[in-house]
Amino acid sequence: MQVDLDVEHAGLDSLPRFQGAAFQARRLLQLTYLTAGLGIFGLVLSLFVDLFSPNSLWTAVLTTQAAAFLLLAAALQSAQGIALWRGRALGSIVSVVAVEADPGVVEDHGWYERLLSRISGGAGSMLTQVGASTLWLAGWSVLALISLDMTWNLALPGSALSQLGNLAAGVMLLLAFGLLVLERQFAHEQQSQWPEAGQLAQLTRVAIAVLLIGAMCLFLSSPDRVWPARLAVLMGLLPGLVAIELLLRALLSLFSPRNERLEPRLTASSFVAGLLRWPPQPLLALQSELHNRFGIDLRQIWAFTYMRRAFLPVLLVIVALGWILSGVQEIPMQGRGIYERFGKPVEVVGPGLHAGLPWPFGRIIAVENGVVHELATSVSDATAVELVQEPAEGPSPQSANRLWDASHINEKSQVIASSTGDKQGFQIVNMDVRFVYRIGLNDQAALAATYNSADVPTLIRSTASRVLVHDFATRTLDELLGEQRASLSQDIGEAVQADLKKLDSGVEILATVVESIHPPAGAANAYHGVQAAQISAQALISRERGAASDKANLAQLNASVARDQAAASAREVMSAAQAADLRFSAERQGYAKAGQAFLLEQYLAQLTQGLAHAKLLVLDHRLGGSSAPTIDLRTFTLPADPLTPRKADQ
Numbered sequence: 001m002q003v004d005l006d007v008e009h010a011g012l013d014s015l016p017r018f019q020g021a022a023f024q025a026r027r028l029l030q031l032t033y034l035t036a037g038l039g040i041f042g043l044v045l046s047l048f049v050d051l052f053s054p055n056s057l058w059t060a061v062l063t064t065q066a067a068a069f070l071l072l073a074a075a076l077q078s079a080q081g082i083a084l085w086r087g088r089a090l091g092s093i094v095s096v097v098a099v100e101a102d103p104g105v106v107e108d109h110g111w112y113e114r115l116l117s118r119i120s121g122g123a124g125s126m127l128t129q130v131g132a133s134t135l136w137l138a139g140w141s142v143l144a145l146i147s148l149d150m151t152w153n154l155a156l157p158g159s160a161l162s163q164l165g166n167l168a169a170g171v172m173l174l175l176a177f178g179l180l181v182l183e184r185q186f187a188h189e190q191q192s193q194w195p196e197a198g199q200l201a202q203l204t205r206v207a208i209a210v211l212l213i214g215a216m217c218l219f220l221s222s223p224d225r226v227w228p229a230r231l232a233v234l235m236g237l238l239p240g241l242v243a244i245e246l247l248l249r250a251l252l253s254l255f256s257p258r259n260e261r262l263e264p265r266l267t268a269s270s271f272v273a274g275l276l277r278w279p280p281q282p283l284l285a286l287q288s289e290l291h292n293r294f295g296i297d298l299r300q301i302w303a304f305t306y307m308r309r310a311f312l313p314v315l316l317v318i319v320a321l322g323w324i325l326s327g328v329q330e331i332p333m334q335g336r337g338i339y340e341r342f343g344k345p346v347e348v349v350g351p352g353l354h355a356g357l358p359w360p361f362g363r364i365i366a367v368e369n370g371v372v373h374e375l376a377t378s379v380s381d382a383t384a385v386e387l388v389q390e391p392a393e394g395p396s397p398q399s400a401n402r403l404w405d406a407s408h409i410n411e412k413s414q415v416i417a418s419s420t421g422d423k424q425g426f427q428i429v430n431m432d433v434r435f436v437y438r439i440g441l442n443d444q445a446a447l448a449a450t451y452n453s454a455d456v457p458t459l460i461r462s463t464a465s466r467v468l469v470h471d472f473a474t475r476t477l478d479e480l481l482g483e484q485r486a487s488l489s490q491d492i493g494e495a496v497q498a499d500l501k502k503l504d505s506g507v508e509i510l511a512t513v514v515e516s517i518h519p520p521a522g523a524a525n526a527y528h529g530v531q532a533a534q535i536s537a538q539a540l541i542s543r544e545r546g547a548a549s550d551k552a553n554l555a556q557l558n559a560s561v562a563r564d565q566a567a568a569s570a571r572e573v574m575s576a577a578q579a580a581d582l583r584f585s586a587e588r589q590g591y592a593k594a595g596q597a598f599l600l601e602q603y604l605a606q607l608t609q610g611l612a613h614a615k616l617l618v619l620d621h622r623l624g625g626s627s628a629p630t631i632d633l634r635t636f637t638l639p640a641d642p643l644t645p646r647k648a649d650q
Contacts, residue, residue: 015192016190016192016193017086017192017193017194017195018086018087018089018090019090020193020194021083021084021086021087021090022083022087024079024080024083024194025080025083025084025087028076028077028079028080028083029080031076031182032073032076032077032080035069035070035072035073035076035207036069036070036073038066038069038175039066039067039068039069039070039072039073040066040070041066042062042063042065042066042069043062043063043066043147045062046058046059046062046063046066046147046151049062050151055153055155055156055157056156056159057156057159057161057217057218057221057228057229057232058161059151060151060153060156060229060232060233060236061214061217061218061232063147063148063150063151063236064148064151064210064214064232064235064236064239065172065207065210065211065214066147067144067145067147067148067236067239067240067243068206068207068210068211068238068239069207070140070143070144071140071141071144071203071206071207071239071242071243071246072203072204072206072207073140074136074137074140074141074246074268075137075199075200075203075246075266075268076200077133077136077137077140078133078134078136078137078266078267078268079196079199079200079266079268080133081132081133081264082196082263082264082265082266085263085264086263089263133267134250134253134254134267135250137246137247137249137250137267137268138246138247138250138251140246141243141244141246141247141250142243142247144239144240144243145240145243145244145247148236148239148240148243151233151236152233152236153233154230154233154234156226156229156230156232156233157223157226157229158221158222158223158224158225158226158228158229159221159222159223159229160221160222160223161218161221165218165219165221166218166219168218169214169215169216169218169219170215172211172212172214172215172218173211173212173215175211176208176211176212176215179204179207179208179211180208182204183201183204183205183208185197186198186200186201186204187201195266196266199266199268199269199270199273199274202269202270202273202274202276202277203242203268203270203273205273205276205277206238206239206242206270206273206276209235209238209276210235210238210239213231213232213235214232214235216228216231217229217231217232217235238272241272242270242272242273245270245271245272246267246268246270249267249268249269250267253267323358323359324358325358326358326359327355327356327357327358327359327362328353328354328355328356329353329354329356329363329364330352330353330354331349331350331351331352331354331364331366332351333351334351334369334370334371335351335366335367335368335369336348336349336350336351336366336367336368336369336446337349337354337364337365337366337367338364338365338367338446338447338450339354339356339362339363339364340362340363340364340365341356341357341361341362342357342361342362345447345450345451347443348367348443348446348447349364365450367439367446367449367450368438368439369439369441370438370441371438371439372436372437372438372510373436373437373438373457374434374435374436375434375435375436375437375457375460375461376432376433376434377431377432377433377434377435377461377464377465377468431468431514432514432515433464433468433489433492433512433513433514433515434512434513434515435460435464435493435496435509435511435512435513436509436510436511436512436513437460437507437508437509437510438507438508438510439456439506439507439508440506440507440508441508444506445506445507445508446506447506448504448505448506449505449506449507450506452503452504452505452506453503453505453506453507456505456507459500459503459505459507460496460500460505460507463496463499463500463503464492464496466499467492467495467496467499468492470495471488471491471492471495488514489511489512489513489514490512492512492514493509493511493512496509496512497509587602
């Protein structure tokens with residue numbers, strides 16, 4: 001069944017914006033395709049450039065211009081939606097074709113078809129409530145912000161773009177001219193005939209400004225100039241701010257009720273883009289925005305009118321006061337300064353606030369106060385310095401190699417005296433001598449360092465080079481690498497300080513450090529061979545001395561052990577003899593006092609010891625059951641004369 005919905009259109013034919021709605025919709029559709037295509041082409045081209053040359057000026061220029069074209073396409077698409085609504089309203093008929101199902105037939109669909117139907121119905125309802133133009137506006141804005149964020153790099157170096165850069169800049173100027181024609185057409189459209197034309201002209205100015213700045217950066221880019229690359233990156237702020245504003249407007253429009261019977265308003269309007277006008281009138285734009293959006297007329301407020309009239313006098317007073325206060329300057333606690341009045345130095349002032357004549361009649365020149373510097377006598381070209389930062393956990397870079405077979409950054413070649421036998425000549429050495437200096441702490445030193453020397457490091461380096469040439473002319477390589485190296489730094493420092501004092505430079509040499517002195521890298525292998533032979537000889541001597549000392553110590557150890565063993569054996573024999581002597585003396589004294597009793601006692605003791613572990617079998621017919629077993633000892637020979645007791649019995 002076909003259902004016709006009638007829309008009230010009484011009086012719409014007389015409105016100019018409704019009469020030209022169809023033409024405006026077709027024109028906006030063509031412009032949307034064109035600008036969106038240019039924006040997408042710019043993004044794709046920027047991606048390919050970034051793959052082959054990450055730190056290139058082309059990436060920043062192409063990405064920024066692509067973002068500007070995408071934002072313009074979003075605004076044109078939003079305005080096209082309004083033109084289509086006017087065209088449908090003027091046509092007064094919206095046809096909706098619906099197929100009425102037979103009430104007698106019930107279609108049986110599965111759960112999957114019903115789920116898809118609900119999802120499509122919900123998505124269609126949400127799209128109707130939110131609006132397709134709002135979603136497209138938010139999507140284009142997010143894409144522009146992401147592309148600008150990915151290419152934001154203020155550390156881009158300068159680069160030479162040759163003829164290709166000039167050709168691309170010419171193409172950008174042609175695109176800017178075409179957009180300028182489009183902007184003029186939008187600007188000359190009447191408000192009643194096309195209300196959105198003025199806001200579209202503002203966003204067109206954003207794309208024109210980005211194209212002009214990008215073309216200027218391409219024309220002026222060179223390896224010596226860095227500011228074109230910085231400007232190419234910073235010009236992304238303009239489309240970035242516009243994209244943020246359009247995204248916020250798209251999000252806030254979700255909270256406003258949407259009615260198909262009410263004429264919609266352009267969401268893709270930008271306050272930031274409205275500031276691109278000449279002469280710039282930001283306050284007037286803000287006043288018009290407040291009056292149109294909220295109905296607030298700032299012209300009726302007396303305070304703002306008074307502020308506008310008093311703005312110029314107050315500004316002049318503030319400028320004059322700021323100029324007078326330019327004579328008040330602050331010196332930090334660790335600094336000092338020289339006060340100049342009409343270009344003539346008057347005094348050296350210390351830390352604190354100091355008031356004088358305003359600029360340019362009086363000024364204070366900052367001078368170092370006790371800052372210590374380290375200066376090398378020679379610095380190689382910047383190309384020799386490694387720009388790649390090595391990881392902390394990885395291997396050390398080649399610049400940290402302190403061996404003699406490679407030249408280093410701060411080393412300087414010097415001719416020195418040489419003597420071989422009875423012949424005289426010269427040799428070449430590489431050395432790294434550093435000076436630790438500061439500006440003198442008194443006022444005279446500060447004045448001398450400021451006005452007598454245009455470049456203090458260059459003065460010290462040239463003076464040190466002259467002193468080193470004179471000093472090394474009387475020294476040989478062996479002396480420099482040997483006993484004279486300790487006094488070398490002191491002699492060089494005193495000589496350089498004396499010359500700087502004669503020049504009244506105001507510089508004080510605190511220390512002279514000799515980092516390294518060695519033969520050149522080409523002669524390093526030969527000198528290494530001499531050193532290796534000397535080290536090998538010394539190692540052989542030390543090894544032989546160690547072996548001799550080892551043998552002597554071993555012999556001494558063996559002799560000491562033998563001597564100790566002999567002393568121990570003699571002591572044991574002596575102790576045994578003394579013990580036997582004491583035992584014999586004791587037994588003799590016991591026999592003298594006890595006589596036979598002592599002998600019997602000794603006999604019984606010896607017998608007890610002998611029978612302690614003996615197995616005896618006693619057989620005697622006189623032993624009975626009632627008598628205890630006894631041993632007849634009469635058969636044993638006493639340890640004494642047997643005749644003695646017989647005499648006693650007689």
